[in-house]
Amino acid sequence: MELYNKLLLAGKFHASFNVIGALSSRMSGGDGLNAQGIKHTKEVRSMFPLSWGNYVLSIGDFSAFEVTIADAVCDDEALRAELMAGRKIHALFGMALFPGHTYEEIRATDGTENDLYTKGKQGFFGSILYGGNHQTLMNKLGVKEADAIAAIESFGKRYKGVGRWRKRVADSFCSMTQPGGIGTQVIWKDPADYAETMLGFRRYFTLENTICKTLFSLAQKPPKHWKNLSLGIKVCRRDRVQTASGAVQSALYGASFMMQAANMRAAANHEIQSPGAEITKAVQRGLWDLQPAGVHEFLVAPLNVHDEVACVNRPDMTEHVADKVAEKVEHFRPKVPLIGMDWVTKATSWADKKGVAKEDMRIITYER
Numbered sequence: 001m002e003l004y005n006k007l008l009l010a011g012k013f014h015a016s017f018n019v020i021g022a023l024s025s026r027m028s029g030g031d032g033l034n035a036q037g038i039k040h041t042k043e044v045r046s047m048f049p050l051s052w053g054n055y056v057l058s059i060g061d062f063s064a065f066e067v068t069i070a071d072a073v074c075d076d077e078a079l080r081a082e083l084m085a086g087r088k089i090h091a092l093f094g095m096a097l098f099p100g101h102t103y104e105e106i107r108a109t110d111g112t113e114n115d116l117y118t119k120g121k122q123g124f125f126g127s128i129l130y131g132g133n134h135q136t137l138m139n140k141l142g143v144k145e146a147d148a149i150a151a152i153e154s155f156g157k158r159y160k161g162v163g164r165w166r167k168r169v170a171d172s173f174c175s176m177t178q179p180g181g182i183g184t185q186v187i188w189k190d191p192a193d194y195a196e197t198m199l200g201f202r203r204y205f206t207l208e209n210t211i212c213k214t215l216f217s218l219a220q221k222p223p224k225h226w227k228n229l230s231l232g233i234k235v236c237r238r239d240r241v242q243t244a245s246g247a248v249q250s251a252l253y254g255a256s257f258m259m260q261a262a263n264m265r266a267a268a269n270h271e272i273q274s275p276g277a278e279i280t281k282a283v284q285r286g287l288w289d290l291q292p293a294g295v296h297e298f299l300v301a302p303l304n305v306h307d308e309v310a311c312v313n314r315p316d317m318t319e320h321v322a323d324k325v326a327e328k329v330e331h332f333r334p335k336v337p338l339i340g341m342d343w344v345t346k347a348t349s350w351a352d353k354k355g356v357a358k359e360d361m362r363i364i365t366y367e368r
Helices: 002-010 065-074 077-084 089-097 103-108 116-129 134-141 145-158 160-173 206-220 224-229 244-288 315-331
Strands: 056-062 194-196 202-204 234-237 240-243 300-305 308-313 341-347 361-364
Touching (some): 056 315, 065 077, 089 145, 103 116, 194 244, 202 244, 244 300, 244 315, 315 341
Antiparallel strands (some): 341 361
16 A cells, blocks of 8 residues: 555656565565565556557566576476476476376366465475475475375476476585484584575675584583573473473574574575566666667667566567567576566566467567
8 A cells, every 4th residue: 555655646656676676586676665575467567558659568478487487597408398398387296296287287276275386386386496395385384294295296297307306406515414313413514605596696604604603502502601590490492301401501502503494495586586587687787778878769678577578669679679688688598598578568567477469479589
């Protein structure tokens, strides 16, 4: 409501961003109005014509962007063959998550009351792509523990590149292990200091790793006066009784393990989301090349929000804009083989990314 009131008061939409506003290199909203927070529904987006006067709107977004980037990162031949054949990765994971259902059966549930396709999508992003685990499936989708573990294991065996990528990220940022199980010795190994994307953008975990090591060291050797204060005090934790000092040590280990898990999720997320942000910004930056330097009427006025690029342009620039988008998308194909974008040349509003005449849409994608 606050956002809409600002827009109604201004009567105009001037998007302002911090170009690298997040650790992943994604942008963040600036100057009191977050343009990225505007809902994606057609009802809302259709209220934004974006163009003015005799200018026109061209708009598009990347097709299955995070999936195509994941394909590039994991470099899995079996998965790429599935995607190039037009099969949906969410349904493929749904088959692992709900054994006994065929690919077609999972697809057929899309939009129904028992929507296994959407659950497959949520499970794939949460537990596979963004560094989650079987507990993610249990907490988010209510899947039984054995089924959740089996789904991740079977998907990793079927698509070995995905399994290798997950293991690499986990091994890089897993600073602590407990080989003997809960209640046994915790072993420390120095984790990686940063995660780096295929485009060379790094996210550093120096602070998080320092906090992890400090908590671990404190748990390993708590101050003597802590032990003296807790003499004779017993604490029941889970299925066992500990001294108060032992319970504090367990809590410190627990906090450190939680931060370690957060680091692994953030590192996996970084390798997927950061290239998307960089590529989208590169397309927008390419469109600015069409604008003459200095004081000049607008030929183009581009905007990028997440995976979308919109460009208000003078009518005679429409084809130049589409050509520039195609050029920039193709520039990244050696890195992201399946990259693609649906580009609409005659949009009536921000909501017009689909449902337009074929002659008004250009598909910039790979050859199947």
